[in-house]
Amino acid sequence: xxxxxxxxxxxxxxxxxxxxxxxxxxxxxxxxxxxxxxxxxxxxxxxxxxxxxxxxxxxxxxxxxxxxxxxxxxxxxxxxxxxxxxxxxxxxxxxxxxxxxxxxxxxxxxxxxxxxxxxxxxxxxxxxxxxxxxxxxxxxxxxxxxxxxxxxxxxxxxxxxxxxxxxxxxxxxx
Numbered sequence: 001x002x003x004x005x006x007x008x009x010x011x012x013x014x015x016x017x018x019x020x021x022x023x024x025x026x027x028x029x030x031x032x033x034x035x036x037x038x039x040x041x042x043x044x045x046x047x048x049x050x051x052x053x054x055x056x057x058x059x060x061x062x063x064x065x066x067x068x069x070x071x072x073x074x075x076x077x078x079x080x081x082x083x084x085x086x087x088x089x090x091x092x093x094x095x096x097x098x099x100x101x102x103x104x105x106x107x108x109x110x111x112x113x114x115x116x117x118x119x120x121x122x123x124x125x126x127x128x129x130x131x132x133x134x135x136x137x138x139x140x141x142x143x144x145x146x147x148x149x150x151x152x153x154x155x156x157x158x159x160x161x162x163x164x165x166x167x168x169x170x171x172x173x174x
């Protein structure tokens with residue numbers, strides 16, 4: 001939920017008028033945040049995404065293994081806590097994952113929240129170390145969920161496991 005800002009006027013010492021910005025508790029409409037698809041399109045796009053990931057499963061699993069090794073997973077997180085500039089290496093790994101995720105369904109827009117996290121941590125120079133690690137962990141999560149569910153399932157499920165549902169949110173299909 002995003003908070004909207006509202007303006008409130010108050011008098012200070014009976015003389016001045018001061019305007020304050022305060023967040024509103026009202027949620028914005030989901031239609032502004034997400035690219036919802038009609039049900040028939042969601043079913044079709046889910047099947048296309050699943051088939052594309054199934055065809056490229058060996059490539060996806062190889063990328064997951066690469067992003068799970070010492071230098072691409074353990075070391076960047078260590079570097080973050082060590083306050084080392086070498087945490088920046090997480091950005092190239094993150095960008096590689098994101099490009100692979102995009103290539104599975106290049107005609108679909110990725111989730112706005114995900115894109116924002118990537119803009120803060122993977123595509124920005126200089127990004128904060130925390131934003132770099134956050135972007136890496138989100139990208140790796142989606143890669144892991146794709147590999148897990150495409151390998152475990154024969155077809156897209158009707159009852160959605162949470163991990164597969166997050167993948168559908170990534171591609172704005174859910």
